[in-house]
Amino acid sequence: MTELRLGMIGFGAIGQQIARQLSTVPVGAILSTPRALEQTRAVAPAGALVTADWDAFAAFAPTLVVECAGHAALRALGVRVLGLGADLVIASVGALADHETEADLRRAAERGGRIVIPSGALGGLDVLGSARHAGLDKVRYESRKAPAAWLGTPAEDTLDLRAVTSPVVFFTGTAREAALAFPKNANVAATVALAGTGFDATEVALIADPEATGNRHVILASGAFGEIAISVNGRVLPDNPKSSVLAPSSLTRAIEMAVARCVI
Template identity: 45%
Template structure:
């Protein structure tokens, strides 16, 4: 099947905090071809209002649709999933089978082997490519290169203030309001982290897919009253290089649970598709 037109619009699945910030970033970079946003029927009016505000004064066309068929008919150069795990499962395979490349924000969903295998097969069927951007983490290039040489160990530590874990299984494990020192709330593999903490698993899943896999990547999640920001730390032991990284994410202004870096990592993945020199 013919790949989508490289000059077509950029399409988004979802238009929450990530989607709105991504459109703004792409418009600021002068993205050509226009924007198509896919949302649920009951979100169309709200999305149209927000999209109109974001693109005001810019010449590129932008529109909101509520059916995937309308996205595919627009022949986008790429589709960016930024709507959560369920959306990737619902739409990812159809996008790829139609010959359209897909950039995935909800990497944690790929801890499900059935979903991973399904979208891989759809990509083969459509001669399309799945891109998993680094998101809120860095050093993925070194990790992926070390994998070729042979990796012995990858350990990821996610550290957040206690109340940042509200609404997660941590509430049943510990009294978040009573924590006075750093407390490990989860320790297991990346696969189990993705299953139990899906809203916090994208970084661990990205490291696992770039490195030694979901079942060999160790994950430790910590509630720490001594911090006010979300910190991602990981260390790698391999035959080619040993290294560690610590990144302190600055939260999105629209959704404090989302790292700003996640959005700009998605924007970079889109923009690189038309760059002549790619780093």
């Protein structure tokens, strides 16, 4: 079996949590931005190459790269990573809602490494994917978070988040619309869409709830197979209330699954 050589793009709150959780695979190289380079070096695992230079990162010859740096980073670097022959684990799944980005990455994967999409902050993608083969007609995804988690997003264009006193549905639309409008909050919507009926057939509702105790994700699906109702209420990352503790953990699991001899 080929040795797994792990690289990471970005090393913020999610990347650092992944590094803390890993027990079997060391982080070998981290690609940073020039602005964050010194800060990243200060918190990087001992022995890891930390660089802002693509050529130096590529020379490390990673076999698996985890992207946790945002939509722009995935668009700029995803094709390059796959071109190295490395598998690419994507955190910023919502970037695939852009037709050109998805097409470019899929073409690159046909010639190079695989695209790996983790479950993120929810569960049930296995049964949703199975239902797609058994007959899946309708999928609805709901995201319920505290108002503060929606600050800095288009939600502020429709309501005063600091004055919300009861749950408010401020967005309804397709998974494509949600993922593109809320790039830091709706990556899960994109993941649900890819597992099920696609970006344009997946219904999405985004909710600001002042009584939310975490980030709640709900999948409702129906079809010839039967019905699915899945709900996950995840604790938020202390350094990033827009994301859940489960999000980096799902990336950690994807890394470990790449070397596991028993896969579940």
